[in-house]
Amino acid sequence: MGKIMLEVKDLKTKYVTRFKENVYAVDGVSLEIEEGKSLGVAGESGCGKSTLALSLMGYYFAPLHYISGEIIIDGKNISGMKPDDVRKNILGTEVAYIPQAAMNALNPTQKVIRFIEDVIHAHDKSVSKKDIFDMARKRFEILGLPQEVLNRYSVELSGGMKQRTVIAISTILSPKVLIADEPSSALDVTSQKMVIKMMRDLMEKGYIKSMIFITHELPLLYNVTDHIMVMYAGQIVERGTAREMVFDPVHPYSKGLMGSIIVPEEGTRDVKLEAIPGTPPNLKKPPAGCRFAARCKYVIPTCSLGERSRRVFDDNRMHLCIHSVDFLRETYAKEGTGIAAIKSQKSENLKENKKTSEKTQENASNKSSENESEV
């Protein structure tokens, strides 16, 4: 196992609204990312993905408040640090964060190189402008971005170029963790692909050491990340490798999400899309017991009693449901729905050269070793 770059233990944060109501948008999230790996976060809108991204920086400002839990970056515990210290010593070097719609938030009256100066100077005032320019030029060149961009204003750039520039600026100090919230969702497919290619280059060239990638676009997540966590109502309901999560989702909510995947591939047209009825619960007052109960096909009366314990299975997977993994897998197999039900020749061929390891393939089979534990 590689070195752990980011470790989060039972993180809880909340919004305090104008009316002094608490919104528990991140409610007990734990995760780990190894060096060189990427973790995807999926879930419907309003599940708390953006809040999690924001919370992971350790930099809290109203209306967002820290409640409890730990954030450890490369061995350094940053929870409880003062905002000024976080800004000076953590942001940019340890964690870089690209907010949703970042590319539209760039100040239009400032040249791209000035943003880079801002990022570097926030951390170290003594670096000269010339050194910064040289560094930026080199980095842009390696990432395949035209150098002229450094002297342009953001409004002069196309959507795709703007987004790649934002990422290049944010990662100029080679952070250990990059957190990207929907970095390509507003782009067309061609620009999206360029953005993804650049993020992969950043990782391969060692300019970032790990990545959290947030998007509701599941085929994208599947292709970009090593592991996927599914978030529902402020909690992580399931975690596994990208392949396991797409082809063998276990939690009923993950199963529903994966049933809504659309891709332009032969056969996918004949699989009926699954729409999960209803909407996520209000996080001001999350329901007792399983938060998904009101929408779940497999609900039983005890689901709404008390908190679920996390079930760890297949070595490194986790889910949060009252039913056993075997029960759920058998039930899904009987129904025969979802994208995983398409057995195309292509997918068989691909198995050999896919990035996931052999071991994972075995794990995705029906035998599971399961134990219950409070993680």
Place this chain on the structure above:
Amino acid sequence: MPMSLQELQNKPSVLRGDKVTKIFGYGVNKNTAVNEVNFNFRESEVVSIVGESGSGKTTLAKMVLGLIGVTQGDIYFRDAVRDISSHKKKKEYWKGIQAVFQDPFSSFNMFNRIDTLLLDCINLMGGKKLPKEEKVRLMTDACSFVNLKYEELTNKYPFELSGGQMQRLMIARIFLLKPKILIADEPTSMVDACSRATILDMLLKLRDEVNMTIIFITHDIGLAYYVSDTVYIMEHGQFVESGTAEDVILNPQAEYTKRLISDVPKIHEEWDLSTVAGL
């Protein structure tokens, strides 16, 4: 189930375009956004128009809707030359053709309450004189069709809704208007995959109920493949390829179509990042 080419050709034409062109600006600023496109959309057909940003999709949609003028070419509505030369004729045309737009927030008047918005639809359809209870019943039905509660929406303003609720409200409007043709410009771009599935379900149900023709405008080839009978691929203002969804997407001929398809991340096939241009 998608219709076969044969089935389609037996249906009456609802909207036809002959060399439809839009040129913005003059001289050095001249920009041909849509360049001599031909199309023929039939009753209850689901069409997708797919292309990159700036390829001219929204411009074409606006011409078809009569929101902007046509520089050259002709548009036929139910086999007769479209006539929107007066305000009255335009209003009549809009009973037959409606749109759901890219950014849901831009398509509503922010200062009109949701009741007013739905009432306008009833009025447009000639229901102005209906008794109040009947109007409320119609609005309640429309809301429940899209899983919204009318009682919870009355007196609210559009900006008090979430993006997903907003999108559903737009479909509730379409439910009331029951147009012959619906143009949906990126109807699902702002929503997650789950809500997208719900919205598609609703639109296709509506199609079956009233034989509506739906024209999806999208970047999303997966969506185009999933929902449409026919697909038109647009590049720089022109259709470079069209045909049944199966033909165009599983067996693309134009280089541009091939590239668009290869740019989409897939599940069963490898996503080849090495083809990214300019690196």
